[in-house]
Amino acid sequence: MIGNDFIDAEDIRNQIATRASLRFLGLFPGSLYDYEVFDGGVLERDLQRIERYYRARGFYQAKVRAGRVFYKSRRQIAVAVVVEEGMPSIVRRLDLHGIEGMPKAMLVRAQALVNAKVGVGMRFEEAALMTAEVELLTLLGDLGFAFATVHRAADVDLVHNSLSVGFWFQLGALTHLGEVRI
Numbered sequence: 001m002i003g004n005d006f007i008d009a010e011d012i013r014n015q016i017a018t019r020a021s022l023r024f025l026g027l028f029p030g031s032l033y034d035y036e037v038f039d040g041g042v043l044e045r046d047l048q049r050i051e052r053y054y055r056a057r058g059f060y061q062a063k064v065r066a067g068r069v070f071y072k073s074r075r076q077i078a079v080a081v082v083v084e085e086g087m088p089s090i091v092r093r094l095d096l097h098g099i100e101g102m103p104k105a106m107l108v109r110a111q112a113l114v115n116a117k118v119g120v121g122m123r124f125e126e127a128a129l130m131t132a133e134v135e136l137l138t139l140l141g142d143l144g145f146a147f148a149t150v151h152r153a154a155d156v157d158l159v160h161n162s163l164s165v166g167f168w169f170q171l172g173a174l175t176h177l178g179e180v181r182i
Helices: 009-013 040-056 104-118 126-142
Strands: 063-073 076-084 090-097 149-157 162-170
Touching (some): 009 040, 040 076, 126 162
Parallel strands (some): 090 162
């Protein structure tokens, strides 16, 4: 992996199908294991997977290519993958919609939760956006809004490497647990 400054190479390797051949005791290639067969089509799809992974991590300008295939021997090759990460996309705007009827204490907790995951000034991550949505639903349910819904969206501005993130709430009726008898 060449050019991956922000994302760890091991994280990238975990996203692809192309694998190195296993080594016996970490030293001898192919003694007890079969060699992996190089497939250019799989490599091409892996390059697309890596680009998609970068986009999910906020690098919408990332370009990935196989820089060079090195022949180590007649039966062994190495592939250099070149990554041009580009600039990360930063959250520049964060909006919460449908919060008008929300109690102030709940609003403060919801804002703190969202700011911790996808706050203004942070590099955008799709996983953090999804996690924030799930945690908001959990928070609302814990505070008595059992039928609440939350929807999320992010608008990307590729020119400025920035995003606007929004969450839309529908609180529904406040529910109360009645008397419990055992």
